[in-house]
Amino acid sequence: MSTKIDQVSTSKRTTSTHLRIAPGEPALVVDRVYKRFNVASEPWWRRVLPLGRAQNGTEAPANGNGHAPKARRGKELVTAVNDVSFTVERREIFGVLGPNGSGKSTLIRLLSTLLVPDDGHIRVFGFDVVKDEMQVKRLINRVSVEAAFFKKLSPRENLLYGARLYGVSGKEADRKAREILKRLGLKESSYTAPMEDMSRGMQQKVAIARAFLTQPVLLLLDEPTTGLDPRSKLEVQSFVNELRDVHDATILITTHDMNEADALCDRIAILDDGKIVALDTPENLKKLVGRNGHEPTLEDVFMELTGKELVEKDDVEDYQPEKILAG
Amino acid sequence: MIKGLQIEARQSYAFVARNFNLVKRYWGWEVVWLAYSIANALSVTFIGAGAGVITGQTDINTNFLITYLLIGTLVWHFLSGIFNVISEMIAWERWEGTIEYTLMAPTRRYTQIFGQAAFAVVYILLFTATIGLVVSSFFDLDFSDADLPGAVIILLAGSLSFVGIGVVASILPLLYPERGAQMTNIVQALFLLVSGVYYPVSVLPEWLQTVSKISPATYVLAGMRAALLPGTSDQSLMSYVWPLLLMGVVMLPLGIYLFQRAERYTKRTGKLKRNG
Ligand SMILES: Nc1ncnc2c1ncn2[C@@H]1O[C@H](COP(=O)(O)OP(=O)(O)O)[C@@H](O)[C@H]1O
Ligand SMILES: [Mg+2]
Numbered sequence: 001m002s003t004k005i006d007q008v009s010t011s012k013r014t015t016s017t018h019l020r021i022a023p024g025e026p027a028l029v030v031d032r033v034y035k036r037f038n039v040a041s042e043p044w045w046r047r048v049l050p051l052g053r054a055q056n057g058t059e060a061p062a063n064g065n066g067h068a069p070k071a072r073r074g075k076e077l078v079t080a081v082n083d084v085s086f087t088v089e090r091r092e093i094f095g096v097l098g099p100n101g102s103g104k105s106t107l108i109r110l111l112s113t114l115l116v117p118d119d120g121h122i123r124v125f126g127f128d129v130v131k132d133e134m135q136v137k138r139l140i141n142r143v144s145v146e147a148a149f150f151k152k153l154s155p156r157e158n159l160l161y162g163a164r165l166y167g168v169s170g171k172e173a174d175r176k177a178r179e180i181l182k183r184l185g186l187k188e189s190s191y192t193a194p195m196e197d198m199s200r201g202m203q204q205k206v207a208i209a210r211a212f213l214t215q216p217v218l219l220l221l222d223e224p225t226t227g228l229d230p231r232s233k234l235e236v237q238s239f240v241n242e243l244r245d246v247h248d249a250t251i252l253i254t255t256h257d258m259n260e261a262d263a264l265c266d267r268i269a270i271l272d273d274g275k276i277v278a279l280d281t282p283e284n285l286k287k288l289v290g291r292n293g294h295e296p297t298l299e300d301v302f303m304e305l306t307g308k309e310l311v312e313k314d315d316v317e318d319y320q321p322e323k324i325l326a327g
Numbered sequence: 328m329i330k331g332l333q334i335e336a337r338q339s340y341a342f343v344a345r346n347f348n349l350v351k352r353y354w355g356w357e358v359v360w361l362a363y364s365i366a367n368a369l370s371v372t373f374i375g376a377g378a379g380v381i382t383g384q385t386d387i388n389t390n391f392l393i394t395y396l397l398i399g400t401l402v403w404h405f406l407s408g409i410f411n412v413i414s415e416m417i418a419w420e421r422w423e424g425t426i427e428y429t430l431m432a433p434t435r436r437y438t439q440i441f442g443q444a445a446f447a448v449v450y451i452l453l454f455t456a457t458i459g460l461v462v463s464s465f466f467d468l469d470f471s472d473a474d475l476p477g478a479v480i481i482l483l484a485g486s487l488s489f490v491g492i493g494v495v496a497s498i499l500p501l502l503y504p505e506r507g508a509q510m511t512n513i514v515q516a517l518f519l520l521v522s523g524v525y526y527p528v529s530v531l532p533e534w535l536q537t538v539s540k541i542s543p544a545t546y547v548l549a550g551m552r553a554a555l556l557p558g559t560s561d562q563s564l565m566s567y568v569w570p571l572l573l574m575g576v577v578m579l580p581l582g583i584y585l586f587q588r589a590e591r592y593t594k595r596t597g598k599l600k601r602n603g
Contacts, residue, residue, distance in 0.1 A: 144427070148424045160341075
């Protein structure tokens with residue numbers, strides 16, 4: 001562990017992000033949460049032909065706050081998050097594993113106040129994401145699969161903007177950003193050059209730095225390593241471990257990479273069509289399936305539980321730097 | 328308390344610094360836009376210079392006409408510039424893909440709008456002043472009798488209401504990801520038509536004159552002409568400032584309120600973003 005990063009941790013909690021957190025509160029409580037979207041109906045020929053993915057559940061939900069959407073004309077309701085409940089303890093690395101379209105990003109957006117749940121409750125260190133939105137915002141940050149930066153601005157300009165939004169001074173942000181990016185292996189000269197010239201892996205490191213600069217106590221990582229080359233993947237994973245070990249962060253990470261989930265997470269929730277189909281430590285999950293001549297993998301677990309493949313053929317090749325930069 | 332203010336000041340400044348960085352990084356476009364704006368302002372003011380030739384009348388006070396048109400084009404540039412910076416606040420970030428990160432931050436909307444407005448006023452004022460200097464160098468205009476402090480007060484009061492209207496318009500791209508930005512241009516065109524930018528409102532059909540009364544630009548333009556073209560108005564400057572302040576005081580909180588409602592709506596329906 002570099003001493004540079006240790007300094008970052010000692011100067012922790014000097015910014016606006018500190019809030020009084022009740023001791024003993026779990027980092028995150030998700031309680032019977034639903035989220036549905038109105039989407040354009042599938043064309044009739046798609047419905048008639050037995051192609052495509054499994055039908056999404058549209059059964060009527062328990063209605064709570066009266067905000068539940070109704071299907072409009074020419075639209076249908078998609079239940080992206082379907083009665084999801086779990087608790088994440090402090091300093092835990094909690095994985096949400098599921099194929100594309102299983103509701104991982106929707107879940108992350110619900111936790112990060114970007115979507116309001118139709119039903120159920122979410123508490124971050126005891127604060128309700130709807131009622132105490134501002135407090136929750138101070139406690140969290142998020143890294144999404146696409147880097148989401150001002151393309152023409154440099155990492156420095158982007159990071160200072162991001163940090164100032166959280167009340168961190170430009171000077172402090174600049175100093176820390178340099179440390180973190182050095183730790184993550186970003187070239188000094190890239191720091192002040194436009195982001196659009198960077199590789200996807202580098203951009204993702206800047207994205208992690210942006211989240212880390214605001215010292216979140218709960219860090220939400222939405223497929224942070226998807227589309228990265230194997231080496232960047234490992235670097236990001238080791239930094240995630242470091243964030244927990246050195247900086248006491250609680251981390252919720254989504255992925256459709258079972259090796260990553262296996263290597264990184266203390267516990268894993270397997271999500272399929274918006275529903276949690278299993279939740280346990282990687283070891284216990286693997287005990288769910290018998291060994292067929294080899295060590296069971298999470299892939300086997302997923303197959304066993306859902307009867308589906310975790311990664312569809314067309315999901316594998318999702319490394320598209322231009323597309324990702326364009327957002 | 329002090330600490331809280333300091334944090335809000337930093338948050339507002341985040342937008343100022345970011346926007347100036349964007350200006351710097353997209354400087355090519357800024358140059359193009361400046362050149363275009365100067366050409367546009369000149370071609371309008373040359374209508375004044377050519378009035379005698381166009382109409383065949385010799386006793387036209389062309390300098391008066393040129394100043395009249397110049398005030399129109401500059402004030403319009405200023406107000407529509409403020410309106411654009413504010414109303415494109417969401418559309419721009421949607422395009423860059425940063426919108427979720429800005430809306431996820433613990434920054435209050437009025438803090439954000441304050442920063443955005445501060446940038447808008449400073450930047451657009453510099454931009455408009457440059458156009459004004461270049462264009463007036465083509466003519467022999469006399470501003471020695473002009474009430475410059477009065478003009479500045481009118482402009483600032485006008486900015487207040489245009490920030491408010493801009494905030495309301497910025498909701499459109501939030502609610503209608505595809506067509507919202509186009510709608511804000513329609514709003515702008517309406518202001519251009521009714522506010523008496525290049526002609527007195529009195530030449531408009533009756534019903535448009537009624538509409539012009541609710542456009543703050545009408546008061547800014549009349550007030551600026553009263554300040555910079557002495558003898559054109561017998562009303563005190565204050566009679567233009569009050570309606571502007573009043574509209575600003577109503578529009579700004581209303582805009583922020585509506586914005587928050589719209590933000591809530593997008594968070595319920597998932598209109599903000601769905602990829603990723
Ligand atoms: N904003 C939205 N509007 C409409 N449908 C959405 C929106 N976000 C997600 N969905 C739908 O919800 C389902 C879950 O999507 P998502 O949470 O992005 O899954 P994942 O991140 O696991 O790939 C998908 O069917 C997707 O099309
Ligand atoms: Mg996703």
